[in-house]
Every structure is written in C-alpha cells, then in structure tokens.
Amino acid sequence: MDTTTPLPSTPAPRGVLAGLGLAMLLPALGTSIANVALPALARQFVLPSTHVQWVVIAYLLTLTAAVVAAGRLGDVWGRRRLLLAGLALFALASLAAGAAPGLGWLIAARVAQGLGAAVMMALTLALVGEVVPKAQAGSAMGLLGTLSAVGTALGPSLGGLLLATWGWQAVFWVNVPLGLAALALASWQLPLDRATPARNVRFDHLGTALLALSLTAYALAMTLQPGAWGTLNTGLLLTAALGLAAFAWVETRAPAPLLRLQTLRLPAVATGVAVNALITTVVMATLVVGPFYLAGGLGLDAARMGLVMTTGPAVAALAGAPAGKLVDRLGATRVTWAGLLLMLAGSAALPWASATWGALGYAAALALITAGYASTQAANNTAVMASAPADQRGLVSGLVNLSRNLGLITGASAMGAVYQWGATATTAAGGLDALAGLRLAFGVATGLLVLAMVVGAMGMRVTHRG
Structure with a gap:
C-alpha cells in the first residue's frame, strides 16, 4: 500500500x-x-x-x-x-x-x-x-x-x-x-x-522480532565488557549471526516481508548503506580515540582536550547545510567523492599532523574528517532516498539510520580496542605509546575509507551497467 x-x-x-x-x-x-x-x-x-x-x-x-x-x-x-x-x-x-x-x-x-x-x-x-x-x-x-x-x-x-x-x-x-x-x-x-x-495490511511480526533480536545481540556484544572480549561477547555475536541468517530465510518466505531483499539489490541503497556504516565507524573513532591520545599522548588537561574535541561537531554543524546546497548544484555523486577524499586525507594525515604540530595538527586533521563526513552524509542520504521506491521510503530511511547506529556502535568498541592494542603492543617500560596507538587506529580508519571508496565505485559501475 x-x-x-x-x-x-x-x-x-x-x-x-x-x-x-x-x-x-x-x-x-x-x-x-x-x-x-x-x-x-x-x-x-x-x-x-x-x-x-x-x-x-x-x-x-x-x-x-x-x-x-x-x-x-x-x-x-x-x-x-x-x-x-x-x-x-x-x-x-x-x-x-x-x-x-x-x-x-x-x-x-x-x-x-x-x-x-x-x-x-x-x-x-x-x-x-x-x-x-x-x-x-x-x-x-x-x-x-x-x-x-x-x-x-x-x-x-x-x-x-x-x-x-x-x-x-x-x-x-x-x-x-x-x-x-x-x-x-x-x-x-x-x-x-x-x-x-488498510485493515488487512499484513505486518511481518516474525521477521521484525528476529531482526530486533539480532541487532540487540550485536549491540550488546559490542558494548558489554568494553576493552575485554570474553565468552559472553562471542556468544552474543554468534547469536546475532544466527539471527540474521534466520531473518534472511524468513524474509524470502514471508507474504509481506519486513525487508524485501530485492531492495538491498538496488545499487544506490546497498552502496549507500555500506558507505554510511563505514564512514560513521571512522567518525566514531575520532570521538573514542581522541580523548586517550590528547590526554595521554599530548598531555592536555580536560579544558584544552574538550576544546580540541569540539572541533569535530562544530565543523560538522557548519558544513552540513553548505554541503547540502552543493549536492543540489553539483549532484550527489561528485559531493560524495569529494567528501570521501576529504575524510581520507584527514584520516591519513592525523597521526603525522598530531606528532608534528600537536593539538593544532590534530584539530586540523579532525576538521578535514568531519567536513568530509558532513558532505558525504548529505550526498549519500540524498542519493539513497532518491532511489528508494515510493512505498518503501520509510524502510529505506530506517536502513540508513540503522547503518549509522551500527557504525557508531562498532566504532566505539572496535576502534577503541585497536587503539589500546597498538599502544600496548609497542609499550616501553610498561607505559602506553599513545602515538603508536593513534597510528594503528587511523591506519585502520584509512583502510575503511579506502573500502568505502571501492564500494562506492562498484555501486556506480553496477548502476551504469543497469
């Protein structure tokens, strides 16, 4: 309907x-x-x-x-x-x-x-x-x-x-x-x-329950026992995987599925959801890793650390509306790629800039990342919603927001753990090497952005073939 x-x-x-x-x-x-x-x-x-x-x-x-x-x-x-x-x-x-x-x-x-x-x-x-x-x-x-x-x-x-x-x-x-x-x-x-x-419209209660169970199990696996992965986390992650498999099976047989799997075959939707999850994971890394490095690596007090950290949200707030206007003027594809390139440059430069110029270098690289994120998000969301079938706009919007939430949850857990592992692995005399942790975390973040660009390029190729 x-x-x-x-x-x-x-x-x-x-x-x-x-x-x-x-x-x-x-x-x-x-x-x-x-x-x-x-x-x-x-x-x-x-x-x-x-x-x-x-x-x-x-x-x-x-x-x-x-x-x-x-x-x-x-x-x-x-x-x-x-x-x-x-x-x-x-x-x-x-x-x-x-x-x-x-x-x-x-x-x-x-x-x-x-x-x-x-x-x-x-x-x-x-x-x-x-x-x-x-x-x-x-x-x-x-x-x-x-x-x-x-x-x-x-x-x-x-x-x-x-x-x-x-x-x-x-x-x-x-x-x-x-x-x-x-x-x-x-x-x-x-x-x-x-x-x-309509009174006779069916709703997929079983599919909804399975998806909710899977997402809850995944979120709990990522948020419980932060910094220490244990048996409980593994069990929850396995539950999430089995739940998603059951959900996919149910959706192929449901008379009125919650998610028509054909929707995920739309190149703009599949690509947009994947890119959104990847870039949000990177942005969350700046929020999770930043305080540890700024305090432990640069020795900033709480006030100065907070000032540096506000650079990200401030730039994102200022860049969102202009980025949206650029989407209307230049098209979603160009702005998406420009945003991804900005994020890539900021992520690759952040450890070097921080080591060279301290807090100022960190803030400058963070500004590049968040400006690129605001641009990519505005363009990506526009493209995804423009490709959504009229009777599934709500569902597709839900998928976009879900990918963002999963990126936030994954970034908070996984990127924080990567930083701690990198800092501990190169420790000298029992201390944490904050710069080594920063390099590893944003090396992984840079890889995720390269993956986002590859995914975007594959989606464009499929679209042009279609």
Missing part, C-alpha cells in the same frame, strides 16, 4: 523543515545529553556506575533494534501519523524519565524514549522525499545532518548546565517542550497521509 503524496512543485514551507529538523535533533540530543547525568544518577540511586550506564545503553539498544521496523510501519500505516505518535511518545517518556523514583523506572522510560526516537529518525528522512522538491533534497538533507550534529554536540554542555542548575531531572525534562514544539510544527505543517491504513 502506498501512503505517499506526490512531490511538491513549490519549496517546502519553513515550518515543515523546522518540524523535521527538530525531529532529527531530538534523538541525537537524547543520546548525548544523558551521559553527563550518570555520576549524579549513581549518587541519587546509590548504585555502581555499571548499573546506571544502562540508562544510556537501553536507549541506544532500543533505537538500534527498532529503527527499521519503525520505518516499515510508517510505510504501512502512514508516515505523518506515525511520526506524530513517535514525537508524543518521546515527550511523554522524557517526562516519565525525569519523574523516575528508581533506576528500573528510569530505564523503562528510556526504552520508551528510544522507541519514539527510532520512529523520528526513520521517518524524518522518508518525509523529506514527500514534502521537499527533488531539486532541494540535498539542502534539506544537509540541514538535517547539521541539526543532528548540533544535537550531539549540544548534549554534554546543555546537560552539564541543566545538571548544575536544576538537577538530573532537568536533563530529561528539557526534551518535553522541545518534543511538544516538534509535535505542533509537524501536526500543523506536514501534509496528511494520502490514504488511511
């Missing part, structure tokens, strides 16, 4: 873009803002940090496991209708999180928040294809990328201010007025779904 509306011939109203922009900012803010409250929560509930970290993990797990299903539900039930429900759920869950009398209540509220965030992330990109003219899609994607970066960058500073002023409850309650504002804008500005949901 197709619940889409025809592409508009006039520019999308600013209210529409504002509503979609807030719906993209809030999930990113919900991810980053809660981290600063963990020490306060441990004191409030008199629990160890290993327990309160589930406030963050529960949100990320739910978001990752539910985002594909949320996109598909939007295709079936109506994207505007489901987006409004997701915004309402996010706001109510934020209210409940701030009122939590205990950790169990708070974790349950964060799970509900994650469900709302999954709906928002999946359907925001899909709705761009309905409400924004094709000639302006790149600019819209760039704007959404900018706001997502702003949400990520704003979280720690805003959370710290709220925590110091009003306590840990305000860290969650700040999402309530923002969520209601996004709900009002989306309700007033988004066009109605063209058709009402």
Whole structure:
C-alpha cells in the first residue's frame, strides 16, 4: 500500500523543515545529553556506575533494534501519523524519565524514549522525499545532518548546565517542550497521509522480532565488557549471526516481508548503506580515540582536550547545510567523492599532523574528517532516498539510520580496542605509546575509507551497467 503524496512543485514551507529538523535533533540530543547525568544518577540511586550506564545503553539498544521496523510501519500505516505518535511518545517518556523514583523506572522510560526516537529518525528522512522538491533534497538533507550534529554536540554542555542548575531531572525534562514544539510544527505543517491504513495490511511480526533480536545481540556484544572480549561477547555475536541468517530465510518466505531483499539489490541503497556504516565507524573513532591520545599522548588537561574535541561537531554543524546546497548544484555523486577524499586525507594525515604540530595538527586533521563526513552524509542520504521506491521510503530511511547506529556502535568498541592494542603492543617500560596507538587506529580508519571508496565505485559501475 502506498501512503505517499506526490512531490511538491513549490519549496517546502519553513515550518515543515523546522518540524523535521527538530525531529532529527531530538534523538541525537537524547543520546548525548544523558551521559553527563550518570555520576549524579549513581549518587541519587546509590548504585555502581555499571548499573546506571544502562540508562544510556537501553536507549541506544532500543533505537538500534527498532529503527527499521519503525520505518516499515510508517510505510504501512502512514508516515505523518506515525511520526506524530513517535514525537508524543518521546515527550511523554522524557517526562516519565525525569519523574523516575528508581533506576528500573528510569530505564523503562528510556526504552520508551528510544522507541519514539527510532520512529523520528526513520521517518524524518522518508518525509523529506514527500514534502521537499527533488531539486532541494540535498539542502534539506544537509540541514538535517547539521541539526543532528548540533544535537550531539549540544548534549554534554546543555546537560552539564541543566545538571548544575536544576538537577538530573532537568536533563530529561528539557526534551518535553522541545518534543511538544516538534509535535505542533509537524501536526500543523506536514501534509496528511494520502490514504488511511488498510485493515488487512499484513505486518511481518516474525521477521521484525528476529531482526530486533539480532541487532540487540550485536549491540550488546559490542558494548558489554568494553576493552575485554570474553565468552559472553562471542556468544552474543554468534547469536546475532544466527539471527540474521534466520531473518534472511524468513524474509524470502514471508507474504509481506519486513525487508524485501530485492531492495538491498538496488545499487544506490546497498552502496549507500555500506558507505554510511563505514564512514560513521571512522567518525566514531575520532570521538573514542581522541580523548586517550590528547590526554595521554599530548598531555592536555580536560579544558584544552574538550576544546580540541569540539572541533569535530562544530565543523560538522557548519558544513552540513553548505554541503547540502552543493549536492543540489553539483549532484550527489561528485559531493560524495569529494567528501570521501576529504575524510581520507584527514584520516591519513592525523597521526603525522598530531606528532608534528600537536593539538593544532590534530584539530586540523579532525576538521578535514568531519567536513568530509558532513558532505558525504548529505550526498549519500540524498542519493539513497532518491532511489528508494515510493512505498518503501520509510524502510529505506530506517536502513540508513540503522547503518549509522551500527557504525557508531562498532566504532566505539572496535576502534577503541585497536587503539589500546597498538599502544600496548609497542609499550616501553610498561607505559602506553599513545602515538603508536593513534597510528594503528587511523591506519585502520584509512583502510575503511579506502573500502568505502571501492564500494562506492562498484555501486556506480553496477548502476551504469543497469
């Protein structure tokens, strides 16, 4: 069933873009803002940090496991209708999180928040294809990328201010007025779904459960016991692999599959999802490896380290909108390749620049990486959504966001481990060689970017043959 509306011939109203922009900012803010409250929560509930970290993990797990299903539900039930429900759920869950009398209540509220965030992330990109003219899609994607970066960058500073002023409850309650504002804008500005949901439309419950199980197992394998891979991690990774195999088997036989495997055979979709996962893994490496090297290798204090680290989010926020306009002007392919080349140059140069010019060299290379990431993401998302079948835009948007989340999870675990292994392997007198760890981590990151370019080239070749 197709619940889409025809592409508009006039520019999308600013209210529409504002509503979609807030719906993209809030999930990113919900991810980053809660981290600063963990020490306060441990004191409030008199629990160890290993327990309160589930406030963050529960949100990320739910978001990752539910985002594909949320996109598909939007295709079936109506994207505007489901987006409004997701915004309402996010706001109510934020209210409940701030009122939590205990950790169990708070974790349950964060799970509900994650469900709302999954709906928002999946359907925001899909709705761009309905409400924004094709000639302006790149600019819209760039704007959404900018706001997502702003949400990520704003979280720690805003959370710290709220925590110091009003306590840990305000860290969650700040999402309530923002969520209601996004709900009002989306309700007033988004066009109605063209058709009402059909009562006989089937939904692939078994496929959805298997995919959610597989993604949850993978995310847990990457996040539990950080820095030490054990039997539990191996078992979870094996569970994820078996679950994905079962999911693929079920999808070939389901009358109304969650994911039509033919969709992944579309070159732009398959290539775009793979490239998105690879570049996000590299960006996450800068966030995970950076603090260890800046503090251990360059001896920076917390204030100077934070200043250097803000270079990345600041550049990503500033570069997103201009990159989107370049996509509209030059085309998605050219901007994708330009962005990948910028990322490659920054990743290859980062260890050398850091060793030569210290913090300034690190910041300059980081700026190249994040500017390239903002450009690649805007162009890649535009190309993927332009190639998505009209009745599967929500699903494809869910896949794009899933690939981003998996890249973040993989980068946080694997790239951090690579850095530690490199630093320890070349240790002298029992100390860590931070520069050796940096070289190994960004040598791997450079290899991932080369792989992304190879994948992109293969996708272009298949497209041209078709």
